[in-house]
Ligand SMILES: Nc1ncnc2c1ncn2[C@@H]1O[C@H](COP(=O)(O)OP(=O)(O)O)[C@@H](O)[C@H]1O
């Protein structure tokens with residue numbers, strides 16, 4: 001396992017519906033290094049949340065991990081006992097979601113909810129729980145932690161609630177924090193603060209972060225590497241700067257063109273024509289082929305195998321390194 005906290009190999013997530021089976025995540029492989037921040041990007045419906053929920057064993061009953069392995073801190077998550085799983089979730093590997101209000105109990109004060117996380121994962125004295133709750137709230141950037149502890153969720157703004165969720169996510173010093181669209185429901189300024197916060201937590205505590213977003217601009221702010229996901233597949237991955245400077249997959253290029261910028265305020269965003277196909281729809285070997293302006297016959301008949309572009313830059317597309325389709329005349 002070495003330097004990786006997470007190693008996912010050939011993971012498939014299958015949805016069972018009306019007697020049929022559909023792959024919502026299709027043999028994806030990736031790693032997250034210890035202390036690293038990795039991003040997963042893709043439009044809505046590409047399987048990002050399913051990937052996160054699979055890691056946390058929070059998939060609904062009709063959705064299952066059916067293939068592959070998920071090694072976390074040296075253990076295969078598919079093989080751990082329910083007791084081990086309870087220890088991992090909420091302690092070593094925690095998750096924060098897009099909408100904090102739905103994850104907070106409206107009837108309990110913030111202090112109790114944040115402190116409860118520790119109660120579930122060890123025997124701490126009342127005084128220690130209070131001390132660590134204050135520390136976690138403070139680290140999560142809540143201006144008056146003592147006062148916040150006494151408040152109820154509805155007394156806080158959306159940004160403050162997300163900080164409370166982050167405090168809950170970090171209070172037990174996890175090795176990996178999974179953040180699924182943590183800033184999507186927030187305004188731009190608060191979004192930037194929450195991203196800075198995740199980065200600071202990473203730097204100060206060494207917690208690795210798996211950041212999920214539909215916005216490559218968000219990923220670019222804090223992730224050292226990024227996985228581009230489309231219709232349940234990773235289609236391109238690499239160091240964030242390489243992906244942004246030298247994107248090769250037409251889908252990645254489309255996502256880059258869709259990054260909102262201040263300069264373009266008021267100008268409608270470029271978006272990729274078409275839509276992500278529903279899981280129930282049969283897809284060609286390259287899942288993006290039907291929306292791709294560079295696609296040719298081969299993309300509809302042959303799966304694009306893994307291509308190494310440069311050491312960490314990997315591509316699944318028939319396009320060659322220069323961005324052109326290899327000519328059919330090639331006899332090699
Ligand atoms: N509970 C569910 N039952 C059936 N299909 C679902 C369910 N949740 C999500 N899906 C489908 O699974 C696919 C992947 O969804 P998801 O992982 O939530 O995408 P993302 O997080 O990238 O937006 C989508 O096509 C979505 O419609």
Ligand SMILES: [Mg+2]
Nearest residue numbers: 048049050181
């Ligand atoms: Mg999602």
